[in-house]
Amino acid sequence: MKAKRMRALAVSLMFGGALYGCAALDSPMTATEFRKGVKDSSMGVVETFDAKRPYPQVAETLRKKANECLAVTVVSEGNVYQGNMMVKERSVQIYKPTINVTKDATELSLQVGNGKMNPVQKHPKDGYYMLVADATPAGRGTRVTIYRGKWGKGKDVDDAIRGWANGERLACPDLNS
Numbered sequence: 001m002k003a004k005r006m007r008a009l010a011v012s013l014m015f016g017g018a019l020y021g022c023a024a025l026d027s028p029m030t031a032t033e034f035r036k037g038v039k040d041s042s043m044g045v046v047e048t049f050d051a052k053r054p055y056p057q058v059a060e061t062l063r064k065k066a067n068e069c070l071a072v073t074v075v076s077e078g079n080v081y082q083g084n085m086m087v088k089e090r091s092v093q094i095y096k097p098t099i100n101v102t103k104d105a106t107e108l109s110l111q112v113g114n115g116k117m118n119p120v121q122k123h124p125k126d127g128y129y130m131l132v133a134d135a136t137p138a139g140r141g142t143r144v145t146i147y148r149g150k151w152g153k154g155k156d157v158d159d160a161i162r163g164w165a166n167g168e169r170l171a172c173p174d175l176n177s
Helices: 002-024 031-039 055-070 154-166
Strands: 044-051 073-082 085-101 106-113 128-138 141-149
Touching (some): 031 141, 055 154
Antiparallel strands (some): 128 141
16 A cells, blocks of 8 residues: 555656646747847757848848748648547647847847647747847948757748848748648
8 A cells, every 4th residue: 555655656746747847948938038048059040140231221121021921820730640540630820020120230039829829838928939030230231140949940931031131032931831
């Protein structure tokens, strides 16, 4: 009887610790926290480049293209197995760009959520941060720094931002696949 209670206690502590550990993994709540988290992570990418276009042009292009290309909702459906049964699953991803432009700096952040998020840990109202890009005047050009994760759609958005900043590729990234 004592062994059963000890086993039950051990299992309870193990699951309780796992749940506590998940709850303790707070997501970045602001673009500033996201930048710091990416810098401190081996799973993050921070890259800086200089665009040869004047800062006001780059800031205006980022503002225009962010609203045109990144404010999208992606719906996907497919069949998945749950146990031995196949069920139809529907996924909704809502991308929300936020852009702040001043004469000295532009900040573009991209968040993604599913509209009905209910995770264990705290999360930002508009979804998890996926990418933050900063643009500042640099002589006659513009210095751009992009913070993102190593995998996923962040790389595609990064590529698009580079093209927009340089005035070369103005296409929207494919957020559907």
